[in-house]
Amino acid sequence: MGIERSMVDPLRVSRKDFVRMGGLGVAAVVLGVEASADRAFADPRFSSNPFTLGVASGDPIPDGFVLWTRLLTAEGEMPNRQVQVRWKVATEENMKTVVRRGEAVTGPDQGYSVHVDVRGLKTDRDYFYTFRVGDYVSPVGRTRTTPGFGASPAALAFAFVSCQDYQNGYYEAYGAMAEYEQDLDFVVHLGDYIYEYGPSPEAVPGREHNGPEIKTLADYRKRHALYKGDEDMREAHRLFPFIVTFDDHEVDNNYADEIPEDDQGRRAFLRRRAAAYKAYYENMPLRRSSLPQGPDMRLYRRFSYGDLAQFSVLDTRQYRTDQPCGDGIKERCAAALSERQTMTGPAQERWLKEGLGGSRALWNVTAQQTMLAEYDFIAGPPEQFNMDQWDGYVAARNRLIGFLDKAGISNPITITGDIHSSWVHDLKTDFSRPESKTVGTEFVGTSITSEFPGEFLAPVEAALVDNPHTKYFDGSYRGYVRCDVDRQQWTTIFKGVPTEPANGSVPPQAEPEAPATTMATFVVENGQPGAVQEGPTTVGARYEGKPAPFDPAKIN
Numbered sequence: 325m326g327i328e329r330s331m332v333d334p335l336r337v338s339r340k341d342f343v344r345m346g347g348l349g350v351a352a353v354v355l356g357v358e359a360s361a362d363r364a365f366a367d368p369r370f371s372s373n374p375f376t377l378g379v380a381s382g383d384p385i386p387d388g389f390v391l392w393t394r395l396l397t398a399e400g401e402m403p404n405r406q407v408q409v410r411w412k413v414a415t416e417e418n419m420k421t422v423v424r425r426g427e428a429v430t431g432p433d434q435g436y437s438v439h440v441d442v443r444g445l446k447t448d449r450d451y452f453y454t455f456r457v458g459d460y461v462s463p464v465g466r467t468r469t470t471p472g473f474g475a476s477p478a479a480l481a482f483a484f485v486s487c488q489d490y491q492n493g494y495y496e497a498y499g500a501m502a503e504y505e506q507d508l509d510f511v512v513h514l515g516d517y518i519y520e521y522g523p524s525p526e527a528v529p530g531r532e533h534n535g536p537e538i539k540t541l542a543d544y545r546k547r548h549a550l551y552k553g554d555e556d557m558r559e560a561h562r563l564f565p566f567i568v569t570f571d572d573h574e575v576d577n578n579y580a581d582e583i584p585e586d587d588q589g590r591r592a593f594l595r596r597r598a599a600a601y602k603a604y605y606e607n608m609p610l611r612r613s614s615l616p617q618g619p620d621m622r623l624y625r626r627f628s629y630g631d632l633a634q635f636s637v638l639d640t641r642q643y644r645t646d647q648p649c650g651d652g653i654k655e656r657c658a659a660a661l662s663e664r665q666t667m668t669g670p671a672q673e674r675w676l677k678e679g680l681g682g683s684r685a686l687w688n689v690t691a692q693q694t695m696l697a698e699y700d701f702i703a704g705p706p707e708q709f710n711m712d713q714w715d716g717y718v719a720a721r722n723r724l725i726g727f728l729d730k731a732g733i734s735n736p737i738t739i740t741g742d743i744h745s746s747w748v749h750d751l752k753t754d755f756s757r758p759e760s761k762t763v764g765t766e767f768v769g770t771s772i773t774s775e776f777p778g779e780f781l782a783p784v785e786a787a788l789v790d791n792p793h794t795k796y797f798d799g800s801y802r803g804y805v806r807c808d809v810d811r812q813q814w815t816t817i818f819k820g821v822p823t824e825p826a827n828g829s830v831p832p833q834a835e836p837e838a839p840a841t842t843m844a845t846f847v848v849e850n851g852q853p854g855a856v857q858e859g860p861t862t863v864g865a866r867y868e869g870k871p872a873p874f875d876p877a878k879i880n
C-alpha cells in the first residue's frame with residue numbers, strides 16, 4: 325500500500341501544525357521531504373533485478389505456509405535503508421485470483437530477507453505467490469498447504485535431501501527433482517545446506533567458494549547467496565515447500581553446542597554461531613518462531629499430514645554433548661556409553677517423546693541429521709564406530725529406540741542425511757543381537773553433491789557382514805530420496821544423478837528419459853517394521869584408485 329502511505333502520512337501535519345509552521349511554505353518543505361522518503365521506502369530503486377536469489381516457501385501447515393525471498397542485485401548493491409516488499413497469494417499460476425496480499429518491510433538488518441507467515445488458507449491444495457519491490461516482480465512460486473488435523477489423507481509424496489557442498493558439483497539432483505517429481509507435497513532438507521570451508525583447488529569448474537572459511541555475518545550471508553545462485557536449487561525452492569533443519573556445516577564442521585571443531589574460544593565461537601544462525605534464518609523459509617536470539621535458535625519443530633504422517637524435525641547440533649573419545653572412527657571409549665551423552669539435549673528429548681507419544685498418525689517420522697542405527701565401519705574385530713553419529717551417543721539412542729518400542733509408536737521411520745551415501749537400516753532394540761526386535765526403519769539419503777570418497781566404498785561394503793541390520797548401502801551416487809506414503813505401505817526410492825567425477829566415483833549412466841536413476845526401492849508395510857527391497861539394485865561404476873587410509877570422519 326505504498327501509494328496510500330505516502331499520501332496519508334503528510335496529512336498527519338494537522339491544520340493547526342500547518343498554521344504554526346508558518347503556512348504553506350514550511351508545510352510544502354515538510355510534505356516534500358516526507359513524500360520522497362516514503363517513495364524511496366515503498367518504491368525503492370535498484371541497479372538491477374533484486375530477485376536474483378529466487379523465492380521459496382516452507383513450513384507448510386493446514387492453513388498456510390511461510391513465503392520467503394531475499395533481495396540482492398547481481399551487482400550486490402542495495403539501498404542502505406528499509407524497503408517495502410509487496411506479496412500476494414493466488415489460486416492459479418497466472419496470479420489472477422488473489423486470495424491474500426500484503427506488505428513486508430525489510431532492510432540491511434535482516435539481510436534484505438522477507439518472511440511472510442501466510443494463514444487462513446484452505447487445506448491440502450496448491451497456491452501460487454509473487455513478491456514485488458519497486459518495479460520488479462519475482463518469479464511465480466508454487467507452494468501447498470497440508471491436510472487438516474482431522475483429515476485422513478490417502479497418500480503423501482515427499483523428497484528428502486542433504487549435504488550440498490557447492491565445490492563438489494552441480495545441483496543436478498535438484499534439477500531432476502524439479503523436472504520429474506512435480507507431484508511432491510514438500511521437500512525435507514536435513515542439513516549441510518552450505519559449507520563453511522574456504523576455496524578448494526579441487527572445486528569443479530565455476531564452483532569455487534567465495535573467500536576463506538566463513539566466520540562473520542557478512543561471510544555467512546555471502547556464502548548463502550553464492551549457494552542460492554544455483555539455478556536448479558532455486559527452481560526446486562520455487563516449486564516445493566521446504567522443511568529445513570541444519571547440521572554442522574551451516575556453522576562449523578562437527579561442532580557440538582558451544583564447542584567448535586578448531587580451538588576457537590567459547591565466546592568467539594558463540595559469536596560465530598549467532599552470525600551463522602542469523603544468516604541461516606535469513607536465507608530459509610522459516611517461521612518467526614525460529615528467529616534466532618543471539619546464539620540460540622529454536623529449529624526443532626513438528627509437522628503433520630492429517631493422520632497419515634507426523635514429522636518431528638530434530639536439531640542434533642545445538643544441544644548435543646561433545647563427541648566422545650574425540651571425533652572420528654574408533655573403538656568406543658567409556659564416554660560413548662555414558663548416560664550423560666545427548667544428541668538432542670533433555671528438553672528436545674522430552675518434546676520428541678511427548679510428540680511421538682501423543683501422535684495419532686499412522687507413520688511417525690523423525691527427520692534428523694546423523695545415522696541413528698549402529699554401524700561398525702571396519703570388517704572384523706575390533707568394532708569401530710563414527711563418534712559424530714548416534715554411535716557416540718549410545719545411551720541416548722537406546723532411550724529413543726526403547727521409547728519407540730515400549731510406547732508402541734505406530735510405524736516409526738527415521739530419515740537421515742550427513743554421510744553422503746544411501747543406507748537402509750532396521751532399528752533394533754539391541755544392535756549387538758540380530759535376533760532382537762526391529763522397532764522401526766531408518767532411511768539415510770545420499771548427498772546432493774558432497775563427496776563420498778571413492779576409496780571408502782570397499783571398506784564400508786566389506787563391513788556389511790558385521791552389520792546384519794543394514795539392508796542397503798551405496799556411496800557411488802549423489803541424488804535425492806523420494807518417499808511415497810499411503811495407508812498400506814511406505815515406499816522409499818533412492819534416486820541417483822550423474823555427477824562430476826571429481827569425487828573419485830564414476831558417474832552412473834542416467835536413464836535416457838530422466839536425469840535421475842532409481843538406484844533401489846524399499847518398502848515398509850504398515851505394522852511391519854523393517855524394510856524390504858522391491859526390484860533390482862543399480863550398481864554404480866566403481867572407483868579403481870589407490871586404496872587410502874580409511875577415515876569416515878572425513879565424510880561430512
Ligand SMILES: [Fe+2]
Pocket residue numbers: 487488516573742743744774879880
Ligand atoms: Fe555433509
